[in-house]
Each structure stands twice: as C-alpha cells, then as structure tokens.
Amino acid sequence: MAKIKPFKAVRPTRAIVGLVAARPYQSYTVNERDSRMDYNPYSFLHIVNPGYKYDQVITGEERYKLVRNRYLEFKEDGIFIQDEKPSFYVYKIVNRHGQEFNGIIAATSAEDYEKDVIKKHEDTLAKREQTFKTYLQTVGFNAEPVLLTYPDNNVISLIIKATQKNHAEFEFTMTYRDTHYLWKIDNEDDIVVIQEEFDKMETIYIADGHHRSASSYLLYKDEKAKNINHQGSEAYNFFMSYLIPESDLVIHEFNRLIKDLNGLSKEEFLIRLDHLYRIENRGIVPYNPSKPHHFSMYLDGEFYSLYLRKTNYDFDTSLDTLDAYLLYKTILQPILGINDLRDDNRIEYVNGRHEMITIKSSVDSGEFKVGFGMCSATIKQIKHIADEGLKMPPKSTYILPKLRSGITIYEF
Structure with missing residues (x-):
C-alpha cells in the first residue's frame, strides 16, 4: 500500500x-x-x-x-x-x-x-x-x-x-x-x-x-x-x-546511432540481418516504423524497413517484447558486437522527439555508420516488466x- x-x-x-x-x-x-x-x-x-x-x-x-x-x-x-x-x-x-x-x-x-x-x-x-x-x-x-x-x-x-x-x-x-x-x-x-x-x-x-x-x-x-x-x-x-x-x-523511444559495422561490409551486414528480418529498401524517403517489432534503419544514404521474422525469435518474458531489448538481442549484440549499452562509446542515443532526419544527418556527417529507429514502449509494457522483476536496457524510454x-x- x-x-x-x-x-x-x-x-x-x-x-x-x-x-x-x-x-x-x-x-x-x-x-x-x-x-x-x-x-x-x-x-x-x-x-x-x-x-x-x-x-x-x-x-x-x-x-x-x-x-x-x-x-x-x-x-x-x-x-x-x-x-x-x-x-x-x-x-x-x-x-x-x-x-x-x-x-x-x-x-x-x-x-x-x-x-x-x-x-x-x-x-x-x-x-x-x-x-x-x-x-x-x-x-x-x-x-x-x-x-x-x-x-x-x-x-x-x-x-x-x-x-x-x-x-x-x-x-x-x-x-x-x-x-x-x-x-x-x-x-x-x-x-x-x-x-x-x-x-x-x-x-x-x-x-x-x-x-x-x-x-x-x-x-x-x-x-x-x-x-x-x-x-x-x-x-x-x-x-x-x-x-x-x-x-x-x-x-517516447530512444533511437540508436552506431559508429561502425563491427568490421563487416555493408553487404555482409545486410546478409546477417536477413536471417532475422525481412528487409525492404525504402530509398531516400525517411521511414518510421508503424508498429512494434518493426525498425527503421538508415545506412549508406538509404532508409530500410526491418520486419522481425518471428519464427526465429522467442517471446518468453515481457522484456522480450520490448523493442529496445529486441534490437539489442538480435542486432546490436550478436552482429555489431555491442555488449555494454551503458559504456560502449560506439553507440549513442537520440530521443524520439527528434525526427528520423536527425538520424540521417548524423550518419551522413560520417560520425556514425548506421542508425536505427523504433516504436515507443507503452506504460503497459513498462508495468509488466517491473511486475516481473525485470530491468529494461538503458535508454529504453524518454518520458x-x-x-x-x-x-x-x-x-x-
């Protein structure tokens, strides 16, 4: 009480x-x-x-x-x-x-x-x-x-x-x-x-x-x-x-900017992504994800949509449904080699009040190699995660x- x-x-x-x-x-x-x-x-x-x-x-x-x-x-x-x-x-x-x-x-x-x-x-x-x-x-x-x-x-x-x-x-x-x-x-x-x-x-x-x-x-x-x-x-x-x-x-969400592709070429990176995501090239038109488990990506002057292939990912806990955690478990950690979201200087965060054009500008400047956008979490998700005694990754929400x-x- x-x-x-x-x-x-x-x-x-x-x-x-x-x-x-x-x-x-x-x-x-x-x-x-x-x-x-x-x-x-x-x-x-x-x-x-x-x-x-x-x-x-x-x-x-x-x-x-x-x-x-x-x-x-x-x-x-x-x-x-x-x-x-x-x-x-x-x-x-x-x-x-x-x-x-x-x-x-x-x-x-x-x-x-x-x-x-x-x-x-x-x-x-x-x-x-x-x-x-x-x-x-x-x-x-x-x-x-x-x-x-x-x-x-x-x-x-x-x-x-x-x-x-x-x-x-x-x-x-x-x-x-x-x-x-x-x-x-x-x-x-x-x-x-x-x-x-x-x-x-x-x-x-x-x-x-x-x-x-x-x-x-x-x-x-x-x-x-x-x-x-x-x-x-x-x-x-x-x-x-x-x-x-x-x-x-x-x-709001926090979007992610990454400074390199962990030694992969653009083509190698996209092939690795293809194992878990259906990828569509959206060209130069900014793309914003419209629902959970879909991500936007900006790479080498072009926007992409990423749709999770759910047959290859298990939703065992409420944390697994959180897009910030999903992105970490499927892309940031296994492909880009980012293990510590708090201290790795290869990743930076942009709160979702900024448009995807901010991601584009940051990558086009050469400071970053790739950027990811996602949908925001809901209060229902946050409560479920807290009720299960689980913890969200840093910079999961901008409230x-x-x-x-x-x-x-x-x-x-």
Whole structure:
C-alpha cells in the first residue's frame, strides 16, 4: 500500500520562481550554463555549481559542502522560504506542444521502495547510487522530484481539478516555452482523502529518476542504522516525488546511432540481418516504423524497413517484447558486437522527439555508420516488466514530463 505524506516545502518567492527554476545541470551546454549564471543571480544553477563563484571546477565532497552553503545563502537572502504547514502540492505543466501534465508533489516512502510497493523497471549503477547518496547526506535536501506514476484515480483527479480552480501559488513560463503552475493543498480533509486513495494502491511505478530514488533509499538505510531512536516518521524516511496518473505520461523511444559495422561490409551486414528480418529498401524517403517489432534503419544514404521474422525469435518474458531489448538481442549484440549499452562509446542515443532526419544527418556527417529507429514502449509494457522483476536496457524510454529543480525542496 503506497504511503505518501505532505511536507513543508522550501520554495522560491512567487516573484522570482521562474528565475530560480532550472533544468538538470547536465542538460545544459557549457555556454548555456555560463550564460544563465552570468546574467541570472537567482538561478538554481548557482547552488549546484558552487565553483562558478570562484571560477573553479570543484568536485567530490568539497563541492557537496559548497552546494549546502549556497543553498543556505539562498535561504538567508529570502530567495527561498519554507511553508508553515505541511502540504501536498498540485503541479501542472503545459509544454510548447500543448501536452498537459497534472499531478501531486509529495513525500514518498523509502520503505515502500524497499518493499517493492514502488516498482522499478531500469537498472541502476551502484557507483552512481553511492555517489548521489553521499551528496544527499551532505546537502540535506531533494531539489528535483522523482517522477512516479499511479493508476488513474477519479477521487484524486476531482481533488486536483477542484484545487486548480483556485488562484495558483506559482504560474510562470520557462525559456523552453513550457508553463508551470503550483497550488497548495493544506486542507486536512483533502490530505486524508488523498492519503487514503494512495493507501489502496498495491503498487506505483517509477517513471523517471531510478538513481535518485535508489540513492534516497540508501540514505534512509544509513540514517536508520545510525539513529537508535528511529521511529519511521523522520524526514529521511521519505523522498520527494511528483506523482501523476498513467494517462498523463508521454513515452517516447530512444533511437540508436552506431559508429561502425563491427568490421563487416555493408553487404555482409545486410546478409546477417536477413536471417532475422525481412528487409525492404525504402530509398531516400525517411521511414518510421508503424508498429512494434518493426525498425527503421538508415545506412549508406538509404532508409530500410526491418520486419522481425518471428519464427526465429522467442517471446518468453515481457522484456522480450520490448523493442529496445529486441534490437539489442538480435542486432546490436550478436552482429555489431555491442555488449555494454551503458559504456560502449560506439553507440549513442537520440530521443524520439527528434525526427528520423536527425538520424540521417548524423550518419551522413560520417560520425556514425548506421542508425536505427523504433516504436515507443507503452506504460503497459513498462508495468509488466517491473511486475516481473525485470530491468529494461538503458535508454529504453524518454518520458515526459521533464521536471525542473528548485521549485519545491524537501529537507531531511
């Protein structure tokens, strides 16, 4: 049964929230990052990149301590203010394409993560988990929620819609032209009803943020072991999440670019493909696959469609039906020799919001030899894989919404 609780968020003031909010640090180019920090003293980037103040690259625990210092300075300067009452936060995003996302920011349970009430579908790297756990222990806050999804629920939906009829605490538009809204729910009756509805749910699912949730779980285990008076209600027992209904998720694929043909000629490569796929040359007209187990391929100036010969492939588990895994098991690993999808520098990923023309341009430039496009996974597939305790290959899904840091902060 999913346990969520309200919390006293630390938030920017209404007047500057749009200046504070930032995308994840790694998503900026160096020039973008420097430009924002040069001209925007309120950006959350100043907190997560504390060495900018001294024109130094600072790493490790020294950086984490300075992140903590910058955060405290933002609070001391009144840029961040903490709410007086524990609340849930209704959060709405409308992006430039008109897609709308509505959900609730809340504190979710690390114990639920441990007991698989919060289910995972992606592998995590132990080193990254430990690194981020150390970061969390030093800075003492979550600044970007983990994205969780739950089965559509009419009771919760009605409370969200009723709350959105009130004046929003925040309403601001980012340079990406997505507009963000935030409302507080601090009414005790609504809080109880929301908690009761989540308590009825056997499982909820991580959509995005597997490493952040895993690191928060490791933090919980450490702090619990150190606290001889552990009660289970301490702030470290929870981590901040944005919970949205399954119907609000938008799932795109990640397409693949490969730098070489593993020593094969074009003709040899096509013959190897022919054992498992029916191949059709589509010429110079971009081709997008229209259904699962069909792939598009761009090679040597031409597009191809690849149709799986199902008599030569067994669908034994839900993972076998996932196109990202299918491509890996039938082409990337056995033919192109790519075994480690995380660390092999011969493969790169392009999220499916980009057209196949992006694949074409990358191959035509000479940097890559071949590109593959596929259909996106479905929430049903993701849930089945998680329910079976299986893990998807890295970069199997590009899920919207993408969240910003610094809008609500959870302290522990």
